[in-house]
Each structure stands twice: as structure tokens, then as C-alpha cells.
Amino acid sequence: MSSDFARIMTLLRKERKLSQKKAAEDLGVSQGLLSHYEKGKRECGLDFLVRSADYYNVSCDYLLGRSPEPEGKTISVDDIPEDDPNQRDKVTPGSVMIAFNKKLINNSLNVLFSMMTRCGSSTVIKEISAYIMLAVYKMFRYIYSANGANDENFFMIEKTSSQAGGSAVMSLCESKVAAASSGVSLEGEDAVTDSEDLRIDTRSLADQYPRYYSSMVNLIKNSESRIRKLEGKE
Numbered sequence: 341m342s343s344d345f346a347r348i349m350t351l352l353r354k355e356r357k358l359s360q361k362k363a364a365e366d367l368g369v370s371q372g373l374l375s376h377y378e379k380g381k382r383e384c385g386l387d388f389l390v391r392s393a394d395y396y397n398v399s400c401d402y403l404l405g406r407s408p409e410p411e412g413k414t415i416s417v418d419d420i421p422e423d424d425p426n427q428r429d430k431v432t433p434g435s436v437m438i439a440f441n442k443k444l445i446n447n448s449l450n451v452l453f454s455m456m457t458r459c460g461s462s463t464v465i466k467e468i469s470a471y472i473m474l475a476v477y478k479m480f481r482y483i484y485s486a487n488g489a490n491d492e493n494f495f496m497i498e499k500t501s502s503q504a505g506g507s508a509v510m511s512l513c514e515s516k517v518a519a520a521s522s523g524v525s526l527e528g529e530d531a532v533t534d535s536e537d538l539r540i541d542t543r544s545l546a547d548q549y550p551r552y553y554s555s556m557v558n559l560i561k562n563s564e565s566r567i568r569k570l571e572g573k574e
Contacts, residue, residue: 343573344405345389346380352396353378355541367395408557410542444562447555454549458537463520463529471513478506 353363364374369388376382384392393400398410449472456465481502484490492499516529525531532538546553 343380345384345403346378348403348405349392350378351542352398355543356396363395367391408561409554444555444559447552448559451545451549451552451556455538455540459521459532460534460537461520461530461532463526464517464532467513467516467520471510471517474506474510474513478503 353360358366360374360378361371364371367374367388368391369377373382377384377388389400389403393403396403399407401407402410452468456468459465481495481499484494485492485499495502497505516526519526520529520531523531523533523535540548542557545556549556
């Protein structure tokens with residue numbers, strides 16, 4: 341059984357504000373057994389998996405972590421909305437990966453920036469924006485430098501220094517965001533003082549961002565898959 345099953349079962353129950361006792365009764369198992377399932381101490385059978393999918397109105401693939409979307413669907417590049425009308429209908433077979441990833445990132449940024457405006461912290465907005473710009477800057481320099489004929493005088497900072505310096509500044513940005521988002525005001529900075537407007541779950545995310553929900557959850561899944569591979573978990 342996928343280790344994601346325990347996490348997702350717990351997430352769904354808590355999102356629906358169900359006690360473990362109530363969910364166990366509805367699913368026809370003891371509270372102790374459901375607790376073991378939710379902690380990953382026991383593996384459930386196929387019958388319980390299907391019953392749980394029906395109970396929470398999600399797909400079995402979602403419960404097993406095989407799909408980031410409750411319906412269990414797999415998205416293609418054509419399923420993702422495109423905000424830039426100039427880019428529509430320009431996808432060729434050789435550019436599908438670029439178009440797919442570009443849409444995932446752009447749409448997810450729409451969600452991120454929307455949430456940033458609700459956080460009430462100028463530090464969060466400033467530092468996240470700087471972090472993203474620096475990431476784009478660093479990657480642009482790598483691609484720019486792929487052709488040795490490109491003049492490095494295009495930039496003010498020498499290539500090696502720019503990459504190391506960019507990473508250092510990004511780390512500083514991240515530390516400031518970590519503090520501000522935890523309600524800690526560093527010297528000369530502000531912080532999030534009321535996080536209630538940032539409360540969100542899978543259903544509210546889909547309701548608030550119907551155009552971008554698929555992009556966001558797929559970006560999360562792709563990112564965590566890379567992290568898990570690094571950790572040797574996939």
C-alpha cells in the first residue's frame with residue numbers, strides 16, 4: 341500500500357471535520373483499525389480502499405497518491421488554461437514539454453501571488469518576488485552562457501559570482517519569508533499577523549482557484565516526487 345494512503349486518509353477526514361470515531365463507524369471498521377490505517381501501521385484491503393473512495397467521493401488513485409487530483413484524472417497540456425492569448429495554438433510536438441511546464445508554473449504563480457496579497461505582509465511579498473526573480477535570473481544566465489559567442493558584458497556581474505551570489509541572496513530571501521510567515525518580525529521587516537485568510541484545504545483551493553487548481557496540485561506532486569527521489573523514497 342502506498343505510504344501516501346495514510347496521509348491522504350487523515351487529510352480527508354480532518355478537512356471534513358470528522359472525528360476518527362465517526363469516520364470509523366461510517367466506514368464499518370473499529371476506531372483502532374482506522375487509526376492504524378491513518379498512521380500507516382496497517383495496510384487495508386481493496387474493499388476498504390474502494391469504500392473509502394466512495395465515502396470521501398474521491399478516486400482510488402487519489403487515495404493511493406497516484407494522482408494529485410481527487411477525481412484521479414491525468415491532465416495534458418490542452419487541459420491547462422493559458423492566460424496569454426498570444427501563446428495559444430502555438431504548441432508543436434517538439435514543444436509540448438515546454439508548454440506544459442510553462443503553464444504549470446505560470447498558473448501556480450497566479451495562486452501564489454494571490455495568496456501573497458492576502459497575507460498582509462510586505463516582507464513576504466517582497467522576498468518571495470525577489471526569490472522568484474533571482475531563480476529566473478540564474479537559469480537565464482546558464483542558458484545564455486550555453487553559446488560561448490554570447491557576450492558576458494550583457495551582465496554587470498561576472499558569471500561565477502552571479503550564481504554563487506544569487507544562491508546566497510535566495511537563501512536570505514527564504515529565511516526572511518520563513519520568519520515572516522511564522523509571525524516573526526525581523527529587524528526592519530514586518531510579519532504575517534493574521535493567517536486566518538490563508539486557511540486552505542484541497543476543496544477550498546479548488547473552489548477559490550478553479551482555473552489554476554490542477555496546475556497547482558500537479559506542480560506540488562512533481563516537486564515532491566523530485567524531493568522523494570533525492571531522499572531515496574521513490
